[in-house]
Amino acid sequence: MLNVENLSVHYGDAQALDGVSLAVDEGAIVAIVGANGAGKTSLIRTIAGMHRPTSGRIVFRGTDIAGLPSHRVCDLGIGQVAEGRQIFPSLTVSENLDMGAMLPHARPHRAQNRDRVLAMFPRLSERIGQAAGTLSGGEQQMLAIGRCLMGEPKLIMFDEPSLGLAPTIVHDVLKTICDLNAGGMTCVLVEQNVAVSLKIATRAYVLENGRVTLSGSGADLLADERVRQAYLGI
Amino acid sequence: MTALLSINGISKRFRGLAAVSRVSFDVSQGEIFAVIGPNGAGKTTLFNMIAGAIPPDEGTITFAGTRTDGLRSDQIARLGVGRTFQLVRPFPALTVEDNVIIGALMQTKTVRDAETIARDTLARLDLFDKRTQIASSLTLPDRKRLEVARALATGPKLLLLDEVMAGLRPTETDRIVATLRDLNRDGLTILLIEHVMRAVTALASRILVLHHGAAIAEGNPEQVLRDPAVVESYLGAESL
Amino acid sequence: RAQAQTLKIAVLLPQSGYLAQAGQSCHRGALVAPQVLSDLGYKVELVHIDMESNPDVARTQTERAINEGAHCIVGAFDSAGTLAIAQVCEQRQVPLIVNIGAAPQLTEQGYKFLVRNFPTGGMLVKNGLHQIQALIDATKIAPKSAVFLHANDNFGLAQRKGMDALFPKSGLPFKLLESIPYDPKAQDLSVEVTKIRGLNPDLLLVVTRAADAIKLVRDTVRQKFQPMGIISPGAPGLYDEEFYKALGPLADYHIDALPWANPKSKVTQALEAAYTKAQPKFRFAVECFNVGFTFDALMIAGDAFKRAGTTNGPELMKALKDTNLADHVMIGGPIKFDEKGQNNDIPSASVQNRNQTPTVVLPAEVATMTPVLPMPPWQGRK
Amino acid sequence: MIDIWHRLPMRGKMLCLAALAAAIAAPLVADRYLLSVLILVFYFAYLGQAWNLLMGFAGQLSLGHALYLGLGAYTATALWTLFGIGPWIGVFIAIPVAAAAGMIVGWLGWRFAIEGVYFALLTIAFAEFTRIGFDHLQITGASAGLFLSVNSPGSDKWWNLGGGPLLYYYLALILAVAATLLVAWLRRSPLGYRWLAVREDPEAARAAGIDIFRAKMIAMLISASMTAVGGVFYGFYYRNLFPSQVFDIGRSIEIIMAPIIGGLGTVFGPLVGAILLTPLGESLTALMQHFGVNTPGAKSIFYGLTLMVIITLQPSGVWPWLARKLGLDRPRT
């Protein structure tokens, strides 16, 4: 579904990604793990069109989307639940959801999608008129996911969705992701919580200093000695 | 051993969220002390309070016999507390050497001496060859080392390191670990935040574990890493 | 070296920048001057330079003009610019003839290469107060009080100082209730007018800048304040084309006491004819103040050159000091300069707006109409 | 000082010396007009250095430097006209006056954490406030202006700054060169390093033990003082002062053009900017005159367009680009 080929990304003179290649199959959960600053977020932002790659191709369902602006990429069906949630704090929950549905392809089905999202996260419908900045961390994460779903994506990239959440809520969020995947959604998951993400992933890549150093099924990596030592502290 | 740094019941809240609550501990002269805990546990906030970047809501901080809570961060730095930032903050448009010279100018009045100190420090951190590069063009591991170099160049008595190993490869980690050990042997006291257990176990003589802002364990590495509460909340993340 | 046959004059005027309106008006006078002067037997050649309302530019451009052979400078409407030019002229011993510029200091600082055929602020006020007395005598009005409103810039303040010094001695039969300065950079004058309305004077004496006069009258009308008359001791604004365009019939009957073109002078007539032909879009009657003074300055230069027979600066300057020019545009006796370079005989006329045309109403010998005061009420002017 | 010199590449040393020699010898060949343009070039280079110190090094945007220029000019000229105190003494009174104003602006701004655009507008507000104040200050002639006596040829008196263009030329040259040396020296001094740190990242600068408030205040102090000296020059060169001219926001903008176009935060940027901009304006005027174009405003349109083009093409200024072209920038690995 998504093929990243030999992708390099620079910020000014600094290189963030160095020839990264990976493949995401339809219906899969692909985990990307790596230390702070390894380039995970850069990868996601580049796929999403928020940063121009220096070289490489990003092929999504047959079209090369490298260098397209983010609104075009979103409209093609790549959704994103970004690092730090990135909700609109002074807008209401309802307005936040609306903003997710500004994409041309999603606009006509705004009402249905909204009902679907609110059914999925009843907590949000209770707070529909509240400014999003006043929500708790977990609720904000739900809002970010809900907002993403409003855009009818075919692929969702999650960037550290559990960051800063209490363990019980982390559980909820990860369960939501599993549920979405069970419903047919293709997911890319970046998580600090390496153990968990490898456990639910069908395929995983380890990113180090902007390079893919290991890849394989989630279970394989979980068993890999290097991974265990470097990321699980065992 | 005397306590170089002594934290007494400090707390910090952000709009209702208790980022750090009633944390107390002492760091003795010459030891390496580690703070660990899950993301968002309040480790960086704790550092920020020690370094004076944010004032604590309550509690006291004493460094080398001086009350430092309420002082500005530059005053605390001049008392001998060097720090790094978790999200690295080198001076982006300056060269590596200039970055470190700025740190070194805290110890000395002349640029010439500062240059000497800067070069020594850079050599110690394997950055000497890159000294004429612009800081923003460095790779992340180099920028992290640069952070350490700048903090070291200030000639601190206490060095606060916030996840300086994160993102480094095991070999690089080992190098930094060795450097830090060296420095420690020369008398530097180190307080570090780290997720990389390999480094923590290699370095720390004592560990404090934070969880949801509160200290849940403190002691030597063997004890702490076996503490069931710690395993559950932090290490044993495999429990889903 | 062969002696030059024509005098090369650099005319520096603020054609752009904040003084552009007046500068361009003067510039139009300079444009028609060579032809008229040549008909009168003066041989001059002009270089037109825009000083951008900026003394820095005035200064370097003067240097350049002199380098490129200007024998004499005429300018520059504004005192700050004129002073910048005067520095250079003094150094290079090239005469500067001030066409317009009222700051008393221009002729008080000891410049040896500067002459001014324009009244100082004090002279303007003195003459203006005389004219007001004459107006009172001619129209038999009996004002009891007046308010003086002036722009707080170098020109307005010079007039204010004149007013403070001269009004008490003038013997005018009314009281000066208050002198109110306003910031020429401020955006409206409604507060000023309300304040004046509160004082309720019979006469309103004003020193305005071009655009401010319109605001002043507009707000006076809107606030239904009806003085006997609005009289200016020689400031721009009340007789500009834009003033008439903006106010229509309401522009009429205001009086400006200022030096004016002498309609009976041959030179004026020649200039008017040439001007009307060259500038069909502008009315000489409206522009004759700026045009006339600029022209006279050029004629003074031409005359001195004729007498001196040389373009040499000091000699030209000597000839300038000896000027005695009877035929010229602006009213008054022969143009002569005192040892400081000031022409002290520049009388003012009373010019009243009639049918949206500035019309000389006093002194009687040059008047084409008789003054009307008190002015008819605002209402029913349309 | 010597240290800086050694750091320059050979070619740079040659260029510096050649330029300096040319500047010193210029009056031998330049006519008075050229000299008057060069006076403006060095005057703007000097003021540009003063402003560059605050903005380029310490990172604080001031759009109100006319305040210090005006205070310097007014103080020295008023002392001379009112009390006969000459400019060489007056300048030492002008400096503290302007510096005090700078301290007030800086203190209010930085103590209350006003940054960026807001600080810039604060500086404008102070300059305008002072302008109107001086419009009402009777002792300096209020809005009617303050005047110095005339400069006749042969009356060159260096001790009261009256004289022909040569005096002003060399004075402006000395000011510009001295300012450049001062800036170059400060850049390599502990203070200079601190300023750069403050500009780059105030929080990290603090962590390196820098009292950022103090560093900024010192930058303001030096910058305002230097600008005041420029003001004294201005007052005695033009020999008349009007609040609406000298405190005008247009002056403040004029001051900052050269360093930004030349290269902010570089030692030579303000110099290069002034060498480009002043002659640019002059040659536009000359060109238009040459072709007989007399359309007031056309020159300014070209000037404005040029500014837009330069800043679009070379956002960090002309000097860094030029230095690269000339091979003068320090080698980087």
Add this chain to the structure above:
Amino acid sequence: MTAITLNIVVQGILTGLVYGLMALGLSVIFGVMRVVNFAHGEFTVVAMYAAFLLFDMLGVSPLVSLLPIAVAFFFLGYVLQRSLVEPFISRAEHEQFILLVGLATVVVNGLLLIFGPDAHPINLPYSFDSYTVGSLFIDKVRVFAALGAFAICIALFLFFRYTRTGTAIRACADNLTGAGVVGLNVKQLYAVTFGLGFACIGAAGTLMATIADASPGLAPAYTLLAFVIVIIGGLGSMAGALVGGVLIGISEALAGFYIQPSMKSMFSFALLIIVLVLRPQGLMGRRL
């Protein structure tokens, strides 16, 4: 309060509302894009000339030409943003500053070149009328202009509050990264915002033309005035612009009346300094 004081205050409020409208465009653009439009006053004057031309050549009253001019200015702003300003959005303030100062110079001198230096008045039948309320005189044109200002402000408020594009623009201002994440076309929205800011400028200039006479010399003063107002009211806050305008209007009126007219702007700047020091985000602004 005496009748005259009351009159002064009422005049101050009306004038202030129009000033507020004039400042609104500046505030909208800054609030969303963090770009300070240093060519603000220049474009206000362009709008005044546009109103003058429509009136002079076609006899269209400014109250009617308001809409077409605002629309035309919307497109002008849109195009300016896409062509000139876009590359400068993320650049340093001083670079934006030079760009816009350059633009301002071009515009002002262009006006001078085309229209000459004279003021161009619009004489409406009611230009010189005023309402008499008790002992108060209230200028008709100021009332119209103030009402217009108020209406435009409300329209803008409703747009930002209740339309999807308006919400999307607020979203961009709120969290730019977030806007990119959900696939909002940020560049387009920025251009629309710039257009809206310019539409405000167009409307304000048109209304201004009924009160003041168009001339190139007004521009720098308008820019400065708009700065003072939005800083006092809060850069980026719409209500703040009106509040700031009214405050300035009243304070200038009272200072002018009780102290000295020529010193009245001094009080505006003093007010500005005080507000900056005590509440840097402005009276109605959000925290910086």
